[in-house]
Amino acid sequence: MAGWWKRHPYYLWYMLREASCVFITAYALILLWGLRRLAQGEGPFEDWLESLGTPGSLAFHALALPVVLYHAWTWFKVMPKTLPDTRLPAAAIVAGGVAASAACSAALLVAVWWFGLWSVP
Amino acid sequence: MQTVETDVIVVGAGGAGLRAAIAAAERAPQMRIALVSKVLPMRSHTVAAEGGAAGVTRREDSFDAHFNDTVSGGDWLCDQDVVDFFVRRCTGELEQLERWGCPWSRQADGHVNTRFFGGMSVQRTWFAADRSGFHMLHTLFQTSLKYPSIRRFDEYFCTELLAEDGAVRGVLCICIATGELVLLQAPSIVLATGGAGRVFRQNTNAGTVTGDGMGLAFRAGAALRDMEFVQWHPTCLPGTGILMTEACRGEGAILVNKDGYRYLQDYGLGPVDPWPRAKAMELGPRDRLSQAFWHERRKGRTLDTPGGPAVHLDLRHLGAKKIHERLPLITEAAKTFAGVDAVKEPIPVCPAVHYTMGGVATNVDCKAGLSGLYAAGECASVGIHGANRLGSNSLVEIVVFGRVAGESAAEHAGSASRKGISGAHLQSAERRVLEMLSNDRGEKLATLRDEMRDAMEDGVGIYRDDAGLRAACAKLASLRERHRAGVRLDDRSRAFNTEWLGAIELGFMLEVAQAMAHGALERRESRGAHRRLDFEPRDDAGFLRHTLARHAGEGAPRIDFRPVTITKSAPRERHYGGEGKKAVLT
Amino acid sequence: MTRTIRIECLRYHPETDAEPRLQAYEVPFTDDMSVLQGLQYIKDHLDGSLTFRWSCRMAICGSCGQMVNGVPRLGCETFLREFWPGTVRVEPLEHFPIVRDLAIDQSDFLAKLESVKPYLVQKAPPAGENTNLQAPEEMQAYYRYSKCINYLLCYAACPQYGLNPAFTGPAALTLLHRYNADSRDAGRAQRMPVVNQEDGVWGCTLVGYCSEVCPKDVDPARAVNQNKVNSTLDYFKHFLFPRAKEKS
Numbered sequence: 001m002a003g004w005w006k007r008h009p010y011y012l013w014y015m016l017r018e019a020s021c022v023f024i025t026a027y028a029l030i031l032l033w034g035l036r037r038l039a040q041g042e043g044p045f046e047d048w049l050e051s052l053g054t055p056g057s058l059a060f061h062a063l064a065l066p067v068v069l070y071h072a073w074t075w076f077k078v079m080p081k082t083l084p085d086t087r088l089p090a091a092a093i094v095a096g097g098v099a100a101s102a103a104c105s106a107a108l109l110v111a112v113w114w115f116g117l118w119s120v121p
Numbered sequence: 122m123q124t125v126e127t128d129v130i131v132v133g134a135g136g137a138g139l140r141a142a143i144a145a146a147e148r149a150p151q152m153r154i155a156l157v158s159k160v161l162p163m164r165s166h167t168v169a170a171e172g173g174a175a176g177v178t179r180r181e182d183s184f185d186a187h188f189n190d191t192v193s194g195g196d197w198l199c200d201q202d203v204v205d206f207f208v209r210r211c212t213g214e215l216e217q218l219e220r221w222g223c224p225w226s227r228q229a230d231g232h233v234n235t236r237f238f239g240g241m242s243v244q245r246t247w248f249a250a251d252r253s254g255f256h257m258l259h260t261l262f263q264t265s266l267k268y269p270s271i272r273r274f275d276e277y278f279c280t281e282l283l284a285e286d287g288a289v290r291g292v293l294c295i296c297i298a299t300g301e302l303v304l305l306q307a308p309s310i311v312l313a314t315g316g317a318g319r320v321f322r323q324n325t326n327a328g329t330v331t332g333d334g335m336g337l338a339f340r341a342g343a344a345l346r347d348m349e350f351v352q353w354h355p356t357c358l359p360g361t362g363i364l365m366t367e368a369c370r371g372e373g374a375i376l377v378n379k380d381g382y383r384y385l386q387d388y389g390l391g392p393v394d395p396w397p398r399a400k401a402m403e404l405g406p407r408d409r410l411s412q413a414f415w416h417e418r419r420k421g422r423t424l425d426t427p428g429g430p431a432v433h434l435d436l437r438h439l440g441a442k443k444i445h446e447r448l449p450l451i452t453e454a455a456k457t458f459a460g461v462d463a464v465k466e467p468i469p470v471c472p473a474v475h476y477t478m479g480g481v482a483t484n485v486d487c488k489a490g491l492s493g494l495y496a497a498g499e500c501a502s503v504g505i506h507g508a509n510r511l512g513s514n515s516l517v518e519i520v521v522f523g524r525v526a527g528e529s530a531a532e533h534a535g536s537a538s539r540k541g542i543s544g545a546h547l548q549s550a551e552r553r554v555l556e557m558l559s560n561d562r563g564e565k566l567a568t569l570r571d572e573m574r575d576a577m578e579d580g581v582g583i584y585r586d587d588a589g590l591r592a593a594c595a596k597l598a599s600l601r602e603r604h605r606a607g608v609r610l611d612d613r614s615r616a617f618n619t620e621w622l623g624a625i626e627l628g629f630m631l632e633v634a635q636a637m638a639h640g641a642l643e644r645r646e647s648r649g650a651h652r653r654l655d656f657e658p659r660d661d662a663g664f665l666r667h668t669l670a671r672h673a674g675e676g677a678p679r680i681d682f683r684p685v686t687i688t689k690s691a692p693r694e695r696h697y698g699g700e701g702k703k704a705v706l707t
Numbered sequence: 708m709t710r711t712i713r714i715e716c717l718r719y720h721p722e723t724d725a726e727p728r729l730q731a732y733e734v735p736f737t738d739d740m741s742v743l744q745g746l747q748y749i750k751d752h753l754d755g756s757l758t759f760r761w762s763c764r765m766a767i768c769g770s771c772g773q774m775v776n777g778v779p780r781l782g783c784e785t786f787l788r789e790f791w792p793g794t795v796r797v798e799p800l801e802h803f804p805i806v807r808d809l810a811i812d813q814s815d816f817l818a819k820l821e822s823v824k825p826y827l828v829q830k831a832p833p834a835g836e837n838t839n840l841q842a843p844e845e846m847q848a849y850y851r852y853s854k855c856i857n858y859l860l861c862y863a864a865c866p867q868y869g870l871n872p873a874f875t876g877p878a879a880l881t882l883l884h885r886y887n888a889d890s891r892d893a894g895r896a897q898r899m900p901v902v903n904q905e906d907g908v909w910g911c912t913l914v915g916y917c918s919e920v921c922p923k924d925v926d927p928a929r930a931v932n933q934n935k936v937n938s939t940l941d942y943f944k945h946f947l948f949p950r951a952k953e954k955s
Contacts, residue, residue: 001869008777011866014914078913081929082936085848085888160760161813163857164768219838222827222889224846224853231840255767256853263825263882275817298806327762360739363765427739454765457784458739567751611755616721617807620755 013074020071023064072101122551124304127155127272128534130292131311131527132279132334134158135165136254136516137498138313139261140523145311145531146268152531155305157274157294159329159622162262166315166327167519170254171366171450173246174516176212178235182243184208189690191514194240194406195478195507196649197665197692198347198685203485203504205688207521214520215247223260224249226447234707236447237371238513240406240697242399244707246513251366251450254516261520277303278622281550282310282337283542288492289341290542293550297622300615302551308537309493309530312338313523316477316499318351320634322574323429324474325357325364334500336629338481339636339678343490345670346482346502346683348633349640350650352510353583354475355410358459360428362473365451367512370403372447373706374436376410377467378422384432386698388413395703405697408509408650411472415583426469433467440464472583476515478506478650479640482669487526493533497526502667504686508649557624558615563607566623573600573627573634581638586654590642597635598677604631605675636670636678643680644668661692709735712787713794714745716757719805727805729796730754736787742795743771743782746809758808766922769856772863773809774798779860779920800863802872816859819875823883823901828894845890852885855925861917867910874910875901877917877927884930887937899941908934 005011030052037048051057076097080090128149131142134156142156158165177187187208192199215233219225225233226248238246249256265271276297283290291306317332318324339345356365356376370376378384383402386393390405390413397404414432417423423430436444441464444452448463455461455468481496483489483503489496497503498519505518573596580593608624646660647653666682673679714734719727732749740748743761750757760770764783771782776796787795803811832839861877862868868876875883883902887895901907911931918928 001866004866004869008916010916010919011914014916018912078915078928078932081913081915081918081926082932084933084936085851085929087847160762160768160770161817161857164760164762164770166763166768168768168856169763169765213837216837220827220829220832220891222886222891224850227841227843227846229843231842231845233838252767252854255856259853263820264827266821266824267826298812327768328764329762361764450767457766565751566755612758614720614722614756617758617810618756619758620750 017074023067128152133313134162136167136519137523141527144524144527149531167258171251172368173248173253175513176215194511198507200504200686201688210521240511282341309534312496321474331626332633347479348636350478352476353411353472356470357473379424390698398701431469435467495526497522560607563609640668717798769858772858779863802869819879839891849888864916864920881927881930
């Protein structure tokens with residue numbers, strides 16, 4: 001079974017889905033770290049914000065974004081398989097999930113944008 | 122050689138075999154039951170049955186109505202005492218399947234639904250979409266797993282039924298995976314091996330339907346009855362013979378020739394209106410419909426397709442919803458195997474060999490001609506189908522008589538004395554099967570097999586005559602001779618040697634084919650599915666009798682006649698079409 | 708029109724071969740010929756020793772599942788025209804021991820099938836009825852899962868089964884769910900231990916390829932994965948009420 005995942009593209013995409021968790025975890029840790037810095041005061045938080053702008057961090061985020069999007073998509077794609085049977089066709093469940101997630105992301109973006117405007121001195 | 126002692130041996134694990142094994146296990150829980158099959162139970166040909174199983178259920182229906190439909194459908198060659206027993210048992214067995222989990226299609230109120238079938242006067246056919254046989258088989262197989270006394274011998278091939286002094290002793294088998302011979306010994310043996318449709322070229326049957334049980338019993342001295350009655354199913358895909366269920370017509374599909382004309386009205390099945398109505402037009406019996414096709418072909422009114430001449434089975438007016446809900450399997454099959462979308466186009470169809478009405482002669486207890494031998498299902502001739510089986514009577518036959526056979530066999534095993542098989546007998550059986558393996562001369566299996574199929578299609582087809590039948594008989598005799606002289610195998614190893622098994626199956630098929638051809642030659646009348654161009658009318662004075670074929674060694678079988686049991690329905694003209702009420706399909 | 712296609716078959720004979728090997732045949736074919744018919748042509752005319760299972764040749768008996776160019780498929784409903792002018796490589800289903808050539812050993816699956824109690828644990832029908840009543844909507848809850856024909860393509864598609872043969876696997880778990888979801892059944896409590904075990908539903912990582920290759924649209928991945936929810940609920944039920952009597 002060694003190298004089984006190379007045998008079929010389907011398996012390769014599955015392995016990518018599983019591997020994408022690494023990026024999700026890393027991204028979550030970075031955010032948690034930011035939260036901790038915030039709790040420590042304005043200085044540490046500013047340092048953290050600054051570290052996000054380093055080339056290494058930018059490179060990581062540029063890679064993480066598509067990976068996270070892929071992960072989100074696969075997550076919704078398998079969602080119908082984890083739900084009890086309904087009359088809803090699987091495609092509708094997937095589309096609904098993707099749409100809801102897009103709407104939430106958009107709402108969050110708008111909220112942050114408003115918050116950002118409001119908090120700028 | 123490995124020897125297994127047991128109480129009841131069931132050969133064949135399709136619907137009848139599984140039902141027999143379960144019945145024996147329930148009747149006598151202490152008994153050891155050996156269920157022997159050359160394929161895994163769920164691969165058995167019951168799986169391919171589509172339309173459904175008959176059982177009197179509706180308020181407007183009655184046992185008498187089912188009896189009359191069956192007896193007239195069989196052109197009065199049915200044993201009426203057996204039909205009477207049968208129709209009273211059908212519904213109970215179908216209900217039992219329901220309680221075991223069979224997903225019968227339902228009405229809105231939760232009760233089981235029924236549909237029309239050809240030659241049936243009432244909607245009487247229980248169905249599970251158009252996968253009725255599949256669901257029945259899987260339900261029976263899965264239920265059989267509850268019984269620890271049933272020991273399965275999956276992929277064991279029976280080569281010989283061993284009988285001495287008029288009583289069965291056991292069977293000799295090949296364990297297919299290893300090629301080792303195994304002797305199973307028991308005082309009771311149930312044959313449930315299915316039909317023999319593969320002796321013909323164009324048929325609806327699985328590759329396994331090679332008449333093994335008929336051949337086993339025939340050679341061991343049991344008689345084959347009414348073998349000349351072979352059913353052509355009128356609606357199959359040309360070329361492959363893949364079945365388009367009669368349920369299509371039960372749900373309202375129509376048949377038209379190349380001019381778009383509903384030609385059945387020209388063959389005693391009309392008038393067309395009011396449509397639909399029971400036992401008229403497309404809801405006529407299979408023999409009449411296949412014979413009508415033969416005439417249409419002669420008149421040049423069929424279509425030419427790459428697989429041969431055809432007519433159109435048109436479902437379009439049923440609408441996509443009903444087609445997908447009631448007939449999903451054939452819709453898929455038409456798409457895959459004929460490239461036709463049944464919702465949008467008519468399906469080209471033609472007759473193909475579907476069912477062997479005849480088989481191992483048994484009485485109502487499924488007892489065959491040797492002590493301890495029982496047979497059920499398509500391999501048996503218990504007497505309910507006569508000269509033409511009605512659609513949906515066979516799926517219920519396998520559970521009604523499968524059960525009877527299992528119970529009879531268990532009872533017999535409880536009281537019979539046990540004797541082993543004599544050494545000399547066993548050694549000669551063993552030698553016969555191993556000799557085939559060591560053969561390096563002779564002809565190829567496919568050559569002999571294909572010549573047999575052509576001979577049967579040419580001489581023993583929908584319409585027959587003396588010259589054609591004599592030619593077929595002569596050809597079959599010479600094929601048997603050539604088979605005996607040796608089949609040259611490319612494969613002489615033991616493990617999973619399917620070529621070897623094929624050569625043994627061909628031996629069974631040739632003898633069964635001979636019984637069909639000689640029976641047809643001797644029956645100088647036309648009745649049900651047996652049509653003689655040279656003896657057109659039915660002749661009750663001469664031939665209201667069963668034919669009985671007896672094995673005669675290397676020669677042709679001996680044909681005798683036996684009386685038919687008539688209890689309450691005197692023979693009269695079979696009547697279809699005519700006046701009638703328009704039916705409301707549910 | 709007849710063309711010729713190259714069919715490579717995996718050959719292995721337990722009595723003479725140490726390792727499986729590929730053998731190629733040139734087969735004339737027409738557009739309506741399936742891979743199964745290609746194999747039958749080889750057996751009849753080129754090499755009578757080629758070994759494979761087949762029976763109904765209409766995609767209902769479940770005998771002729773094979774790897775066709777690396778994908779688990781049914782020989783009888785896969786057509787040669789799809790591959791021409793390339794070659795077709797036919798191998799036995801992945802993850803099963805080979806008995807000979809294209810025939811696999813199915814005994815592991817049969818044992819698993821038996822382990823899920825694939826039969827109705829019966830309730831009594833309602834008074835005055837010989838059968839259970841079941842509305843068409845109630846049938847919908849399980850009917851899809853009763854359509855499995857045990858082709859075993861899903862096992863060949865499942866890498867978890869390949870890595871851990873103790874995994875109960877898609878078809879058997881699907882059948883388990885088919886009976887649990889049947890309104891006529893009273894056997895859920897007896898089957899939950901099979902669901903809950905490490906090699907039950909938790910052996911599945913939702914690769915999802917099983918549902919992709921299923922020719923009968925059974926969706927085994929769905930049957931398995933909705934039981935992860937059931938298994939979790941079952942766990943908490945037992946955690947909170949350890950002495951609660953099993954209701955089915």
